Amino acid sequence: MAGFAGRLARCWYSGFLRSPLQVPALGLHVGGPAMQTSQKDFNNAVSQLKLLKEDPGNEVKLKLYALYKQATEGPCNVPKPGMLDFINKTKWDAWNALGSLSKEAARQNYVDLVSKLSASSESPSPEAPAADRKQPESDSLVVTSGDGITTIRLNRPTKKNALTTQVTPSARESILLVLSRLFHSKTMYHDIIAALQAASKDESPITVLTGSGDYFCSGNDLTNFTSLPAGGPEEMARSSAVLLRDFVNCFIDFPKPLVAVVNGPAVGISVTILGLFDVVYATDRATFHTPFSHLGQSPEGCSSYTFPKIMGSSKAAEMLLFGKKLTAQEACAQGLVTEVFPDSTFQKEVWARLKAYSKLPPNAMRISKQIIRDREKEKLHAVNAEESNVLRERWLSDECMNAIASFLSRKSKL
Ligand SMILES: CCCCCCCCCC/C=C\CC(=O)SCCNC(=O)CCNC(=O)[C@H](O)C(C)(C)COP(=O)(O)OP(=O)(O)OC[C@H]1O[C@@H](n2cnc3c(N)ncnc32)[C@H](O)[C@@H]1OP(=O)(O)O
Numbered sequence: 001m002a003g004f005a006g007r008l009a010r011c012w013y014s015g016f017l018r019s020p021l022q023v024p025a026l027g028l029h030v031g032g033p034a035m036q037t038s039q040k041d042f043n044n045a046v047s048q049l050k051l052l053k054e055d056p057g058n059e060v061k062l063k064l065y066a067l068y069k070q071a072t073e074g075p076c077n078v079p080k081p082g083m084l085d086f087i088n089k090t091k092w093d094a095w096n097a098l099g100s101l102s103k104e105a106a107r108q109n110y111v112d113l114v115s116k117l118s119a120s121s122e123s124p125s126p127e128a129p130a131a132d133r134k135q136p137e138s139d140s141l142v143v144t145s146g147d148g149i150t151t152i153r154l155n156r157p158t159k160k161n162a163l164t165t166q167v168t169p170s171a172r173e174s175i176l177l178v179l180s181r182l183f184h185s186k187t188m189y190h191d192i193i194a195a196l197q198a199a200s201k202d203e204s205p206i207t208v209l210t211g212s213g214d215y216f217c218s219g220n221d222l223t224n225f226t227s228l229p230a231g232g233p234e235e236m237a238r239s240s241a242v243l244l245r246d247f248v249n250c251f252i253d254f255p256k257p258l259v260a261v262v263n264g265p266a267v268g269i270s271v272t273i274l275g276l277f278d279v280v281y282a283t284d285r286a287t288f289h290t291p292f293s294h295l296g297q298s299p300e301g302c303s304s305y306t307f308p309k310i311m312g313s314s315k316a317a318e319m320l321l322f323g324k325k326l327t328a329q330e331a332c333a334q335g336l337v338t339e340v341f342p343d344s345t346f347q348k349e350v351w352a353r354l355k356a357y358s359k360l361p362p363n364a365m366r367i368s369k370q371i372i373r374d375r376e377k378e379k380l381h382a383v384n385a386e387e388s389n390v391l392r393e394r395w396l397s398d399e400c401m402n403a404i405a406s407f408l409s410r411k412s413k414l
Helices: 002-013 032-036 039-049 060-072 086-094 103-122 175-179 188-201 224-225 232-252 270-278 302-309 313-320 326-331 346-357 362-394 398-408
Strands: 141-146 149-154 205-212 260-261 279-282 287-289 339-341
Touching: 039 060, 039 103, 060 086, 060 103, 086 287, 141 188, 149 188, 149 346, 188 205, 188 232, 205 346, 224 398, 232 270, 232 362, 260 346, 270 287, 270 302, 279 326, 279 346, 287 326, 302 313, 302 362, 326 339, 339 346
Parallel strands: 149 205, 205 260, 260 279, 279 339
Antiparallel strands: 141 149
16 A cells, blocks of 8 residues: 555656546546646647647547637537538537536647647657658558569558548648548548559559558548538448549559558458459468458459459358458468468568569560450459449448448447
């Protein structure tokens, strides 16, 4: 007991317990020295936020939004938005969760949070940009070229490289701009399309898709479903089907050797498009999972056609209908993966091999790919169009809505 009391006292004196109460969900101060923040400190913090070099992520942006509203308008005083108005409801929930927190305490929390973010965005990034970094379409996608290889790297490791339709704002955006850009604009899907189009015309003989961090990609970002456009769910489903079709078309039409370097687990659309790659190398840590039925959705990426062709209809059905997750070895045995490498030597072995392949005559490789793939193209485009249409309907179904709501409320994971 004495030890605990001693530790408590030391914590108190070191300022750890400066504010005696916290709002657990957001980790916020609600009392103590909060009252000392001036309006000037708060205004400075609002300006400081515009200078952030890193995107703090949607969760932090929500906290900032809620604190800003509380600091400037006091406790939430507007009606709760409707169920389907996901974005405004999420913002309302965050603001409302601050309860009766005083304006002064909200100002203090806002200032503390911004100063923490500024401090961490000044420390050097663990992954320094490559010297040959070429087209940073956004922070979520990094495109580099070197050694005869153009590498398109999915770069949202904290979200397992989920493909977002929401923009990662670059630095120097005001909170209002940050919030408005939460809604729409250019997306990671568009960035990948642009990167593939550029790579199809660049000097590199080989193009690679890979991921940063421990995942290859966790598929479509399920929070994409929360950005309802003015036309409501129907418009969201329509425009998403168009985006999906355009996205997959780029893989069907890609003219050069396209290699997936699968650095970890792959989910959803990041698995299905593998059937459109020429070669797939995987670490032995990778898994391959298409939980479409669990999500009330249906196959895309031409997998309804390529998977039965690659692995036979019954193995394909087990993956696409029942969401059976394959290990890397199983995926290799079934022909979806070309070769599996031990995780400890994966990067070294794969890149050495690709560098050697990139020295082969580029025109010969393109022409060979053309002969192998061209007779299938028309069929693949038709399959892609059909799959996109079916998904358009699925996205409006109760099964899909409930599955997304369940993930968003953290009740379910794969
Ligand atoms: C209208 C739609 C938009 C239109 C887009 C057009 C084209 C899209 C067409 C494709 C349609 C569907 C195909 C698919 O891809 S279906 C597959 C979707 N993916 C999933 O269901 C995966 C969901 N994620 C999980 O189950 C788990 O996160 C995980 C991948 C198994 C990892 O679990 P973990 O315990 O190791 O890590 P976890 O803490 O959960 O994750 C870390 C943070 O990352 C967030 N996150 C991970 N994956 C996603 C995702 N797919 N969508 C959104 N967020 C994701 C996770 O929430 C954690 O965030 P936080 O730290 O809690 O903030």
